[in-house]
Amino acid sequence: YKRMAKSSFEYVKNFELDDTLLPNSWIVVRLDGKCFHKFSDDHKFAKPNDIRALRLMNYVAFSVMKDFNEILMGFGQSDEYSFVFKKQTTLYKRRAAKLLTVINSKFSSSYVYYWRKFFADEKLRYPPTFDGRIVLYPSDQNLIDYMKWRQADVHINNLYNTTFWTLVLQGNLTPNQAEKKLSGTVSADKNEILFKDFNINYNNEPEISKRGTILLRKTVNSESLNKNITAIVDVHDDMLKDNFWKVHSSLFLDRPKDILVYDGPVTDI
Ligand code: ATP
Ligand code: ATP
Ligand code: MG
Ligand code: MG
Ligand code: MG
Ligand code: MG
Known part of the structure; x- marks a missing residue:
């Protein structure tokens, strides 16, 4: 049946606030x-670094991007993921709460849904929770600096964590002792501890741990289908280098093509 056009209660709808995001700015979730x-x-x-957990995060982000074509790229590390929308997106009329909640909800439920795919031997003991925020960046440079900021964060944390856990697991220090030993050290000191005391060259650590994961849409040639297909691919490139942004300059076109030309191997996310 059809509801009555207006009820005497409907005025409460007017209490909802407008949360339309500024046009012409990058939306990052x-x-x-x-x-x-x-x-x-x-x-x-x-x-x-638990590689299963990182791969689960990547797979979940991949499934989010598969559902939301308006997401241009993603970047993940540790327990966080950033999603960058096309600058001119009109998805949900750019309403902040809608955008943030659907992305977070899809991500959170997918994390649970796909848990067993990556943690075959580890039971999920309780439902995980994710917080979320939206940040707007008006200029391309702001967005680039945002991505650089998140990747620099991976580097700082991972070098610290790698040294810390090597001291604990291989150097038999207590967590307290390891923390003391590392307090006040700079990157070069940590590299030296790893190399001199444990014969670990930090440069040889897996890229996924050192740099996090960038998800991009690419055109790839599918040999089995014998045609070009659009795929979401994971790369671990260095976004702190300007070359990355040159290679991917088409991200910044006014009407970004979904399809970028991809020149590297497709990895299995
Ligand atoms: P908050 O609720 O404030 O975010 P948090 O405990 O989640 O608190 P974060 O700063 O987000 O703190 O750090 C996430 C923590 O989760 C890391 O410090 C690490 O202990 C753990 N973690 C996340 N991913 C992994 C992983 N792949 N392998 C091992 N540990 C991980
Ligand atoms: P939107 O994404 O805009 O919310 P929607 O399809 O979810 O679209 P709603 O107005 O939220 O539309 O309506 C939810 C619909 O879900 C109902 O119209 C009904 O078809 C279905 N639905 C929800 N709960 C039940 C239920 N318990 N039993 C049967 N159908 C249900
Ligand atoms: Mg956290
Ligand atoms: Mg975190
Ligand atoms: Mg609904
Ligand atoms: Mg937090």
């Missing part, structure tokens, strides 16, 4: 796991 320090302990994540 960043999600971050709530209390994942504890969550990772409770689920026996390997320290410092």
